[in-house]
Amino acid sequence: MKILVVGSGGREHALAWKIAQSPRVQKVYVAPGNAGTALDATNVPIEVTDTEGLIAFVKENEIDITVVGPEVPLVLGLVDAMQDEGLKVFGPTKAAAELEGSKVFCKNLLRTADIPTADYHTFRSADDASRYIKDRYNEPTDTVNVVIKADGLAAGKGVIVCDTRSEALEAIDRIAHQKEFGEAGKELIIEERLFGQEASVLAITDGETIVTLPAAQDHKPAHDGDTGPNTGGMGAYCPTPIIDEGMMERVESDVLVPIVHAMKRARRPFKGVLYAGMMLTSAGPKVLEFNVRFGDPECQPLLMRLKTDLVDVIEATIDGKLNELEPLQWDDRPSICVVMASEGYPGDYQKGRLITGLDRASQLPDVKVFHAGTKLDDGAVVTAGGRVLGVTAIGDSISKAKLQAYTAVKEIRWEGAWCRKDISDKALGY
Template sequence: MKVLVVGNGGREHALAWKLLQSPQVEQVVCVPGNGGTANLADCQNLPLAVDDFVGISQYALANNISLVVVGPEVPLAKGITDYLQAQGLMVFGPVRAGAQIEASKAWAKALMQEAGIPTAKAAVFTEAAAAKSYVQSQGAPIVVKADGLAAGKGVIVATTIEQAASAIDAIFQGQFGSAGEFVVIEECLFGQEVSVLALTDGLTIRPLLPAQDHKRVGEGDTGENTGGMGAYCPAPIATTELMARVQTDVLEKAIATLRSKGIDYRGVLYAGLMITPEGDFKVLEFNCRFGDPETQVILPLLATPLLDLILACVEQRLAAVPITWHSGAAATVVAASGGYPGDYQKGKVITGIDAAETAKVTVFHAGTKLNDQQQVVTDGGRVLNVTGTGENFQQAIAQAYTGLKSIQFEGIYYRRDIGHRVLSAE
């Protein structure tokens, strides 16, 4: 069968790579794809925008596409699943009503409160003065969030009242576009973040292995928030006992509450958790899609064919399909453009990718494209995800950094401490 993957990041390269390992998949088409998917065997890029629903639909219908897998949150929030399903196409990804769980932090917070899901105390504001007054009454540190989609950058952990006020002004003044129509102010939680990505067919929900992302741009988890500078899996802090509680207190409650609202949610439900030093947890946010870069460490460990799981979700028979895993660990390190998450240059030639890849190292392209000379060049802030696997975290992380030594482009930047928590624990 032919599968179309919507998106152009490292997550979509990983999805295409994993889908092509499924025996039934003969070809993957990526819209628009990147330099990595362009060079992937049995994969081709289609130069359409991710929100060109008409173009995607017409191509899929004319070229016998059996399944559309949607990677990014933006087309899901705009209703790509609703549109393509109306044209008779099979789609993996929630409908627009379900995608609100990521598209509006205020909507998601209300859902969590209705469902009784443990989460941070919060309030929602539509104008700056009231938000600032609330911050004054609560004190700092405090978390300021743009309500809508902001590419992972719309969350500011303010350590002072003044910093919180500046964040509120920035959001309402449009720094995050339409994401700044509402502001969500939350209590600041302390601990370690863990990403739990779960697959659901709207009735059954099954978690994948927990992963831990590294959000901050600087080593020692310092500096600005990013879309993620690296990740490892499975995250040991998410113990078997904790995951059992997440299943009952978060995942099942969320799906049941969505269903009670008449929302048939099929796809990925991704819970971002804060785990306290005492071993308790609260939900920081929900996302409506595979995480990035978490997908790049989860999928290398997945033994069950990805296609089998996706079809089981779409066809509402997930309860009958077991999820099995390879032993060991995986880690990915993001090679970014100099200046990210601020301003950065594009078009820098990348060398050494082939030399980096081994049986234990896979390079997933994120912000890359092919230039007119068919060279791979930089085309984004997060450029590559160098993923290593091994019997343990020490081996997996070492493989990723060994692979990185072969890769060069002007301005390359990456954190040298990915996995520091788990290495110190080992």
């Protein structure tokens, strides 16, 4: 088989790496890819939003399956366009991808389906949203405990946690007036802030059968101790002990099954990866958000542990035959991904800085360095994004996996490189 992976991040590098291990696969292409995918597959210079270019490439090269990694082409309808051409493609349709593409749509569906989530209000104008805050809180320092969210896609950054009235009004201004996240802020949500541990539960579904994957835990805030601004994710580990077997059964019965049924009732049947971002509150698990693809960086530690041929899973999903698939096989050892980022991220950062030490890190046992924001410049690997690398390791325990991941991190250098030092520490108290 020949397979095309669409995307250029750490998730897509992990997908290409795992797909290439299948004995059924002869060639893996990645469009547009990065410096890491160039090692494990063949890069194709086609952007994820170039639907016509991607379809033409698939036809000309007789690609058997296209795997769409990131959310943007899914929300824009790449799957629909490929299906219209009779091509095999893994991922949800445009209508189904609105579950991630619009937080307002998602919250309204959660309410309709009676799936536990935070209370919320939606607003189409900054003035209305500001008035809502001002009517309820008098002083700038009043405690509000709300989360302000841009409705559309914002690369994981359109969510602002606010402690005070003045912070809430500033967040509304950034999203709706200053348009910091562009068109994503044409609508916004003011939501009650939930407290507890966050966890990610991913499942693969063909619209009928749901195959739940081991729970992972992402680390969204930029700095140690979950401080600083939200990011696309600074690291993840899998499995997480905060979701035990009983909690997983509850998530499946109260969240995953109802959302798949709700999407079907809404005539938006869902096929692909369903990602539930959960907050484990004192009142039980509640949904923070849904994503419609593998998480990045959760994908990296998940696929590090997967033993089953990923191509079999992808094909069964496309063909509606997940019920015929044998239970997935996993390495019993936990894995950890530490994201190395550019100085300034999640704000402005410089690109083009030379990365050294990649070979030394890659030679360490049980380590895989997944590239995210990298590119090749005259044969040298340089930075090309905010989140640059996902250094992933597997070990006999979480602490051993962590040690191996950070040992690899220490081998890698570029000017301004940084990372969180506490990825997976939350697991040590369990």
